[in-house]
Amino acid sequence: MSVGNWETRPNTTADDIMELMHSVYGLKVLYVKILKSYDHQNVYINVDLSEYENANILKPCSTGYVLKIMNSHDSALCAQHVEGEINLTRKLNENGLACPSYVPDKCGRLFSQQELPSKTNGGKTAHIIRLLEYIKGExxxxxxxxxxxxxxxxxxxxxxxxxxxxxxxxxxxxxxxxxxxxxxxxxxxxxxxxxxxxxxxxxxxxxxxxxxxxxxxxxxxxxxxxxxxxxxxxxxxxxxxxxxxxxxxxxxxxxxxxxxxxxxxxxxxxxxxxxxxxxxxxxxxxxxxxxxxxxxxxxxxxxxxxxxxxxxxxxxxxxxxxxxxxxxxxxxxxxxxxxxxxxxxxxxxxxxxxxxxxxxxxxxxxx
CATH class of the missing domain: 3.90.1200.10 (Aminoglycoside phosphotransferase (APH), C-terminal lobe)
Known part of the structure; x- marks a missing residue:
C-alpha cells in the first residue's frame, strides 16, 4: 500500500455508511465513529440488534462491528491479499489466538467491491469493504x-x-x-x-x-x-x-x-x-x-x-x-x-x- 495514500481514500459520510450497511449487510446502524487509519477508512458501528435483513447472520454482534473500507488504489491490487487475511485470521482463531472474525454480507461474501464517493474528484471509485465483529476492549x-x-x-x-x-x-x-x-x-x-x-x-x-x-x-x-x-x-x-x-x-x-x-x-x-x-x-x-x-x-x-x-x-x-x-x-x-x-x-x-x-x-x- 502507498503510505498516506489519502488521494485514493474514500470520502464517505455517516449517511453513506448507514446506507452501505443496510444495502450490503442488511443491518440498521444506530451509531458511527470514524477510527484512525493511515491509508484506509475504518469505522466503528453499533447496530439495531432486533432489526436486520441478512440470512447469513444468526444474530447481530452485541458489541458492534468495524467496517474497513480500503483505498481505491489498493482495492484494485489487493483482493487476493484480503482473501489471505481471511484465511490467516481463521487459522489463528481456530487455534485459540483471538482476532476479529469476518461477517458475511447478504450474498454470503466476506468482502466485496463497492462504488463509494471519491476524496478528490467528486465522483465515485471502487473500494473493497469488509465487516468484522468488534472485540470489546481498549x-x-x-x-x-x-x-x-x-x-x-x-x-x-x-x-x-x-x-x-x-x-x-x-x-x-x-x-x-x-x-x-x-x-x-x-x-x-x-x-x-x-x-x-x-x-x-x-x-x-x-x-x-x-x-x-x-x-x-x-x-x-x-x-x-x-x-x-x-x-x-x-x-x-x-x-x-x-x-x-x-x-x-x-x-x-x-x-x-x-x-x-x-x-x-x-x-x-x-x-x-x-x-x-x-x-x-x-x-x-x-x-x-x-x-x-x-x-x-x-x-x-x-x-x-x-x-x-x-x-x-x-x-x-x-x-x-x-x-x-x-x-x-x-x-x-x-x-x-x-x-x-x-x-x-x-x-x-x-x-x-x-x-x-x-x-x-x-x-x-x-x-
Whole structure:
C-alpha cells in the first residue's frame, strides 16, 4: 500500500455508511465513529440488534462491528491479499489466538467491491469493504502499560509464530511501504528531514543495513503480522487480574517475511509508549522467549531491525504529512527520534545485553 495514500481514500459520510450497511449487510446502524487509519477508512458501528435483513447472520454482534473500507488504489491490487487475511485470521482463531472474525454480507461474501464517493474528484471509485465483529476492549496505547503487559504481548506474538509455523498462503505476499523490503526507497525521501545531523544519522543506519543483506538472507522466514504495534493489541480490564490482552487486530500488512521483523516492530512500539526506555526490549524478549526460542543469528541482527523500523516509521510519517498535513502522521516523530538517537549512540552489543538480561541467558546458540 502507498503510505498516506489519502488521494485514493474514500470520502464517505455517516449517511453513506448507514446506507452501505443496510444495502450490503442488511443491518440498521444506530451509531458511527470514524477510527484512525493511515491509508484506509475504518469505522466503528453499533447496530439495531432486533432489526436486520441478512440470512447469513444468526444474530447481530452485541458489541458492534468495524467496517474497513480500503483505498481505491489498493482495492484494485489487493483482493487476493484480503482473501489471505481471511484465511490467516481463521487459522489463528481456530487455534485459540483471538482476532476479529469476518461477517458475511447478504450474498454470503466476506468482502466485496463497492462504488463509494471519491476524496478528490467528486465522483465515485471502487473500494473493497469488509465487516468484522468488534472485540470489546481498549487498544494498548490507551492504557497505562507495565512490564507484565509488555511481556504478555511478547508471549502472544510468540504464540502467533508457533501457530503459523510452516503455514503458507500464496496470497500473503504483499509489498507495503512500512515493510523492511521498502528500505531501498527511503533514501530518496531523506530530504524531508530538515536537520542535517538527523539526515546523517539516517544515512548511517541505511548504510549499515545494506551491509547486513547477506547475513539476513538465511534467517527464518514465514507469514508474519508485520504491524505488531500499540494500536493493534486489544486489552481489557478484569476485576482480579487487571489489564489483560484479549486480541490482536489489523492483519492488513501481513506478509511473508523474516520472523525477527515481527519482534523488532513490537520492541519499537513498546519502547515508544514506555517513555523511550531502552530496557523495554527486555520485557518484549522475556515474554517472547518464554514461548519461542530465537537463534543466535536472529539475536545478532535484532538491534539493527529495531533501529531500521524506527527509520522506516519516521521517514514514512514525514512522507505522509507532506501529502496531507494530518497531525496523526507525525505522532511517532518526537518519541521516535528520541529512541533512535539513544539507541544509535550505543553499541549493538550493549543494547542486546540489556535486552537479554540474566533470565534469557539460555537463548539458543545455534547459527
Amino acid at each position: 487498544i494498548l496505547s490507551e492504557v497505562s502499560v507495565n512490564s507484565q503487559l509488555i511481556q504478555d504481548g511478547g508471549s502472544w506474538l510468540a504464540d502467533m509464530h508457533n501457530i503459523l509455523e510452516g503455514y503458507e498462503d500464496p496470497y500473503i505476499k504483499s509489498y507495503y511501504t512500512f515493510h523492511y523490503e521498502a528500505v531501498p526507497h527511503l533514501r530518496k525521501h531523506l530530504h524531508l528531514v530538515l536537520d542535517e545531523h538527523d539526515r546523517d544519522l539516517l544515512q548511517s543506519v541505511l548504510d549499515k543495513w545494506d551491509s547486513l543483506e547477506q547475513q539476513m538472507s538465511s534467517l527464518p522466514r514465514g507469514v508474519i503480522h508485520y504491524d505488531m504495534n500499540e494500536q493493534n493489541v486489544l486489552v481489557r480490564k478484569f476485576p482480579k487480574e487487571g489489564w489483560k490482552i484479549v486480541a490482536i487486530i489489523d492483519f492488513d500488512d501481513s506478509s511473508n517475511g523474516l520472523k525477527i521483523f515481527d519482534l523488532a516492530i513490537y520492541i519499537v512500539y513498546m519502547t515508544l509508549i514506555s517513555d523511550c526506555s531502552l530496557d523495554t526490549g527486555y520485557d518484549c524478549l522475556h515474554g517472547f522467549m518464554k514461548k519461542r526460542e530465537l537463534t543466535k543469528a536472529e539475536l545478532d541482527v535484532l538491534y539493527y531491525c529495531v533501529v531500521m523500523r524506527l527509520v522506516i516509521s519516521l521517514v514514512n510519517g514525514l512522507m505522509s504529512y507532506s501529502k496531507e498535513p494530518d497531525p496523526y502522521f507525525l505522532e511517532t516523530q518526537k518519541p521516535g527520534w528520541k529512541a533512535l538517537r539513544a539507541l544509535w549512540a550505543l553499541p549493538a552489543e550493549k543494547i542486546l545485553e540489556r535486552w537479554l538480561g540474566s533470565k534469557l541467558a539460555h537463548a539458543d546458540s545455534q547459527v
